[in-house]
Amino acid sequence: LPDDSNVIVYPANVLVSVTARVLSGLGAPSDLASLVAESLVLSNLVGHDSHGFIRLIEYSGWVKAGHLQPGARPSVAWTKGATTLIDGRWGWGQAAAALGARHTIDAAREHGTATVVLSRSHHVGRLGEWVDMIAAEGLMGLAFCNTGGAAVAPHGGTARVMGTNPFAWSMPGADDVNLVLDFSTAMIAAGKVVLAAMSGGAIPPGALLDRAGRPTTRAADLDDGGSLLAFGQHKGSGLSMLIDVAAGLLAGTLPAAISQSGYGNGTVFLAVDVARYVAPDSVAAVSRQFANIVHESAPAATGPVLLPGELEARTRAKRAVDGISVPAGVRREVAQLAEKLGVNLPEFA
Amino acid sequence: LPDDSNVIVYPANVLVSVTARVLSGLGAPSDLASLVAESLVLSNLVGHDSHGFIRLIEYSGWVKAGHLQPGARPSVAWTKGATTLIDGRWGWGQAAAALGARHTIDAAREHGTATVVLSRSHHVGRLGEWVDMIAAEGLMGLAFCNTGGAAVAPHGGTARVMGTNPFAWSMPGADDVNLVLDFSTAMIAAGKVVLAAMSGGAIPPGALLDRAGRPTTRAADLDDGGSLLAFGQHKGSGLSMLIDVAAGLLAGTLPAAISQSGYGNGTVFLAVDVARYVAPDSVAAVSRQFANIVHESAPAATGPVLLPGELEARTRAKRAVDGISVPAGVRREVAQLAEKLGVNLPEFA
Numbered sequence: 001l002p003d004d005s006n007v008i009v010y011p012a013n014v015l016v017s018v019t020a021r022v023l024s025g026l027g028a029p030s031d032l033a034s035l036v037a038e039s040l041v042l043s044n045l046v047g048h049d050s051h052g053f054i055r056l057i058e059y060s061g062w063v064k065a066g067h068l069q070p071g072a073r074p075s076v077a078w079t080k081g082a083t084t085l086i087d088g089r090w091g092w093g094q095a096a097a098a099l100g101a102r103h104t105i106d107a108a109r110e111h112g113t114a115t116v117v118l119s120r121s122h123h124v125g126r127l128g129e130w131v132d133m134i135a136a137e138g139l140m141g142l143a144f145c146n147t148g149g150a151a152v153a154p155h156g157g158t159a160r161v162m163g164t165n166p167f168a169w170s171m172p173g174a175d176d177v178n179l180v181l182d183f184s185t186a187m188i189a190a191g192k193v194v195l196a197a198m199s200g201g202a203i204p205p206g207a208l209l210d211r212a213g214r215p216t217t218r219a220a221d222l223d224d225g226g227s228l229l230a231f232g233q234h235k236g237s238g239l240s241m242l243i244d245v246a247a248g249l250l251a252g253t254l255p256a257a258i259s260q261s262g263y264g265n266g267t268v269f270l271a272v273d274v275a276r277y278v279a280p281d282s283v284a285a286v287s288r289q290f291a292n293i294v295h296e297s298a299p300a301a302t303g304p305v306l307l308p309g310e311l312e313a314r315t316r317a318k319r320a321v322d323g324i325s326v327p328a329g330v331r332r333e334v335a336q337l338a339e340k341l342g343v344n345l346p347e348f349a
Numbered sequence: 350l351p352d353d354s355n356v357i358v359y360p361a362n363v364l365v366s367v368t369a370r371v372l373s374g375l376g377a378p379s380d381l382a383s384l385v386a387e388s389l390v391l392s393n394l395v396g397h398d399s400h401g402f403i404r405l406i407e408y409s410g411w412v413k414a415g416h417l418q419p420g421a422r423p424s425v426a427w428t429k430g431a432t433t434l435i436d437g438r439w440g441w442g443q444a445a446a447a448l449g450a451r452h453t454i455d456a457a458r459e460h461g462t463a464t465v466v467l468s469r470s471h472h473v474g475r476l477g478e479w480v481d482m483i484a485a486e487g488l489m490g491l492a493f494c495n496t497g498g499a500a501v502a503p504h505g506g507t508a509r510v511m512g513t514n515p516f517a518w519s520m521p522g523a524d525d526v527n528l529v530l531d532f533s534t535a536m537i538a539a540g541k542v543v544l545a546a547m548s549g550g551a552i553p554p555g556a557l558l559d560r561a562g563r564p565t566t567r568a569a570d571l572d573d574g575g576s577l578l579a580f581g582q583h584k585g586s587g588l589s590m591l592i593d594v595a596a597g598l599l600a601g602t603l604p605a606a607i608s609q610s611g612y613g614n615g616t617v618f619l620a621v622d623v624a625r626y627v628a629p630d631s632v633a634a635v636s637r638q639f640a641n642i643v644h645e646s647a648p649a650a651t652g653p654v655l656l657p658g659e660l661e662a663r664t665r666a667k668r669a670v671d672g673i674s675v676p677a678g679v680r681r682e683v684a685q686l687a688e689k690l691g692v693n694l695p696e697f698a
Contacts, residue, residue, distance in 0.1 A: 082431045083461030083625050112432030113464035115621045140595055142491075142619075157646030157654040169591045171598070179594060181587040213648065232581025238530040238657040242518045245528060245639055246489055249520070250626045254635060257642045270491075270619060272464045276432050277599045286603060290594055293606045297506030299562065305506040308587040 006328035010347070015041045015324060018347055019053040022334065023092075025341035026056075026063050027070030032095050039094040039125045044324045047315035050191050051126050054330050059092075059123070060337055067263055068092070068122050074099045077119065082111035088121030093265055097124040100269055105137045108271035117250045118145075118267040127168035127267075128182030128312065134271050135170035135178035138280055143168040145267035146247040150256040152186050153227035155237035158213025160227045163256040164190055165243040170309070172274060174288035180309030185240035187231045193222045355677035359696070364390045364673060367696055368402040371683065372441075374690030375405075375412050376419030381444050388443040388474045393673045396664035399540050400475050403679050408441075408472070409686055416612055417441070417471050423448045426468070431460035437470030442614055446473040449618055454486045457620035466599045467494075467616040476517035476616075477531030477661065483620050484519035484527035487629055492517040494616035495596040499605040501535050502576035504586035507562025509576045512605040513539055514592040519658070521623060523637035529658030534589035536580045542571045 010018075019037035024030060037053070044052035062068035072091030076084060076099075084103050088096030100116045107114030118124065127143040134141030147163030154161050168182040187207040196203050196219035203219050210216040211225030222228065230237035248255040251266030274283055295304035306314075335348040359367075368386035373379060386402070393401035411417035421440030425433060425448075433452050437445030449465045456463030467473065476492040483490030496512030503510050517531040536556040545552050545568035552568050559565040560574030571577065579586035597604040600615030623632060644653035680697045687694040 080625060081460040082463075083622070085626065111430040111460055111462075113460075113462055113619070114431075115462035117626055140599075154643050154646055154654050156651070157643065158648065158651075159646040161642055161646050169588070169595075171591060171595050179591060181591050183584040183587065231584050235532045235580050236584070238532065239518070241639075241643065241657060242520060242528060242530050245636065246518075246520050249623065249632055249635055250489075250621070252627065255639050255642075258635065258638055268621075270462070270621070272599070272617075272619070273432070274598065276429060277434065277466055278601065283598055286598055286607065287594065289607055290590075290604050293510055293604075294503050294506065294590065297503055297508040297510050299507065302505070302507075305503050308590060 007325045008328075008331065009323040009325050011323050012041050012045055012320065014347060015044065015053055015326070018334070018345060019056060021343050021345065022056050022338050022341065023070075025338065025343035026060055028092065029071060032073070032092055035098055036092045036094045039098075039129060041324075042129055043126050045316045045319050046126075046128075046312035047319070048126060048312070050189060053334070055123065056337060057333055060341075062122065062263060074118075074121075076103065079103075079107070082107055082114045084114070084116045086116060086118045086121075088118050090120045090122060090264075093118075093122035093124040093267075096121040097130050097267065100267070101130040101133050104141070104269040104271045105134055105139060108134075108139050108273050109137075112276050113272045114270070116269045118265070118269075119251045119253070121251070121265050121267055122263065124265045124267050126182060127166050128170075128180050128309065130269065131168045131170035131182070132178055132180045132309070134269070135172045135180065138172050138273070138275055138283075140172075140272040140274055141168070141170040142270040143268065144243045144247055145265040146244045146251075146253060146256060147265060148253070148256060148259065148261045148263040150260075151190055151228050152230055152240055153209055153213075154241060155230060155234040158209055158227065161257045162230070162240040162244045164228070165240045165247070167239060167243060172280070172283050172287070173307075173309075174284045174291060177313045178309060179287070179307055180312065182309075183231070185230050185236050185243065186228045187236075188228070190222070190228060193219050193228070197223060356674045357677075357680065358672040358674050360672050361390050361394055361669065363696060364393065364402055364675070367683070367694060368405060370692050370694065371405050371687050371690065372419075374687065374692035375409055377441065378420060378422075381422070381441055384447060385441045385443045388447075388478060390673075391478055392475050394665045394668045395475075395477075395661035396668070397475060397661070399538060402683070404472065405686060406682055409690075411471065411612060423467075423470075425452065428452075428456070431456055431463045433463070433465045435465060435467045435470075437467050439469045439471060442467075442471035442473040442616075445470040446479050446616065449616070450479040450482050453490070453618040453620045454483055454488060457483075457488050457622050461625050462621045463619070465618045467614070467618075468600045468602070470600070470614050470616055471612065473614045473616050475531060476515050477519075477529050477658065479618065480517045480519035480531070481527055481529045481658070483618070484521045484529065487521050487622070487624055487632075489521075489621040489623055490517070490519040491619040492617065493592045493596055494614040495593045495600075495602060495605060496614060497602070497605060497608065497610050497612040499609070500539055500577050501579055501589055502558055502562075503590060504579060504583040507558055507576065510606045511579070511589040511593045513577065514589045514596075516588060516592060521629070521632055521636070522656075522658075523633045523640060526662045527658060528636070528656055529661065531658075532580070534579050534585050534592065535577045536585075537577070539571070539577060542568050542577070546572060
């Protein structure tokens with residue numbers, strides 16, 4: 001497990017190179033290896049290390065199990081009017097998502113609004129990356145996906161029904177920082193509970209039920225037949241259900257409790273061409289004014305309140321200069337994977 | 350104020366007639382009076398009396414102040430591809446919403462997906478009504494609107510910035526009951542806080558800040574310069590901000606903290622033609638299976654866990670038979686309004 005006492009700082013481009021070489025070792029063609037590596041390390045850059053290149057470990061398990069076809073290329077299954085279906089062919093989810101986001105942008109420009117669904121897609125990474133890409137083109141972006149593996153109990157229930165089903169929403173912002181909301185509908189990430197359990201720790205109340213359906217803070221209760229809870233009580237639970245049903249049906253992955261596959265992201269992108277309704281100059285001016293109001297909505301001593309996506313943008317700017325800290329435990333895991341694949345990884349030796 | 354000790358039960362059609370006559374007295378043409386009355390009383394039928402015909406009081410204030418043009422008819426300002434703008438002309442919001450929802454359905458059928466924005470629209474009523482209408486046609490529906498009057502502090506802030514900005518999402522369901530999620534992004538409705546304050550009561554913790562930005566349960570603190578909090582901490586707060594900016598920009602109402610108008614719903618509808626992606630039979634079968642799993646996700650003794658919209662559907666079926674209970678206080682307020690307008694209201698005498 002990550003040992004924070006022995007951290008080495010790497011520039012992002014070194015981690016992209018490391019990640020791409022491991023992906024090539026897993027069988028990815030070089031262009032897809034680069035695309036997935038850039039996407040994973042972008043998560044490290046914006047501060048979400050849980051979605052960063054450590055995911056190589058999980059992905060290698062899928063490749064080994066035969067779920068993930070490392071050489072598969074996503075393609076457009078069909079386009080009709082403002083709707084498109086992308087077939088991910090059970091290859092790299094980021095490749096399907098990048099193709100889907102590009103299509104979403106082009107179709108929304110043409111029709112004013114567009115819906116693009118990704119079928120047979122593995123983990124698409126951070127939804128925030130894709131809606132940020134959409135907002136950067138002057139469009140409003142929405143994205144949601146259901147996640148393989150029922151882990152979350154509905155509000156009032158005690159059994160695992162929904163996945164951790166993330167939801168993301170973007171609007172073009174001022175000064176090149178878009179509004180980018182991206183959250184899991186689970187109260188806390190399953191990965192954090194697993195990490196807390198390994199160190200024998202506890203998690204905050206309100207996030208977990210034990211196998212008998214009782215509220216618990218003992219992290220090990222998740223693995224012992226417990227369930228995560230949704231954020232925001234019945235409201236967040238309702239969002240999670242809608243994501244599971246809508247994404248599961250549109251993408252064909254089915255809701256997690258029905259498919260029981262344990263992997264795959266049924267993913268839906270929607271976009272609206274904001275410029276059809278309001279001039280880009282007005283969007284920038286209103287966004288700037290709104291940002292100022294939010295920043296100043298707390299007493300000066302507290303510091304500015306941040307908008308959705310702003311912490312990520314600041315972290316990205318900082319880590320692009322300062323580099324990304326990689327704990328010894330993460331280096332060791334990735335180095336071991338590389339060794340098994342016969343990939344030379346002097347950076348992590 | 351409502352006096353629950355003196356309740357009379359009315360069939361829905363009597364309340365529709367009462368409401369329509371008052372609306373006509375306010376200047377609504379008879380077809381619009383019927384449309385708005387049906388919409389308001391539908392909220393009573395599904396159990397949301399706060400959005401029912403009691404809103405006549407608020408609406409009459411807007412008519413009197415000259416904000417609401419009771420004779421104005423909404424129209425399509427423009428349609429281009431899969432995008433449409435409806436001009437509500439500051440008439441009845443439900444009329445704009447009904448026209449908008451109808452357009453959303455037709456355009457999503459034609460293009461596969463559609464976005465319809467309502468500008469210059471007054472209170473559109475329950476968003477759940479409009480997304481349910483969209484789901485009833487086999488489409489996925491999304492709706493959100495920003496609300497006039499900043500009342501909600503962003504997570505981490507202590508000043509009023511956002512409106513109570515509701516969000517709604519529907520999918521076609523099984524057995525004529527659609528999945529219909531519809532919630533305010535404020536932790537609790539402003540109306541409930543006002544009612545609690547009038548009886549000197551308290552509200553649950555986590556929903557309100559006092560004027561100094563301190564957490565409070567004293568309901569009167571809202572009127573005394575306090576702020577509501579968003580549901581779901583930073584996640585719900587982020588949703589509220591996206592709604593305020595996206596709806597405020599697309600509809601031209603501007604975010605509540607900028608416009609400061611105190612009224613109007615900048616409203617956005619999106620729909621996806623589900624049948625382009627999956628056959629209606631499969632939608633019904635998967636929805637039924639998912640509903641069963643959710644129902645049975647709690648111990649039998651607890652009773653079934655309900656899906657979004659299910660409580661409303663059950664209440665509607667019950668109240669359609671049993672009628673709608675109207676407290677003396679509500680009858681008195683509406684009767685007084687009718688008297689001022691010269692409308693004869695023997696039912697409430």
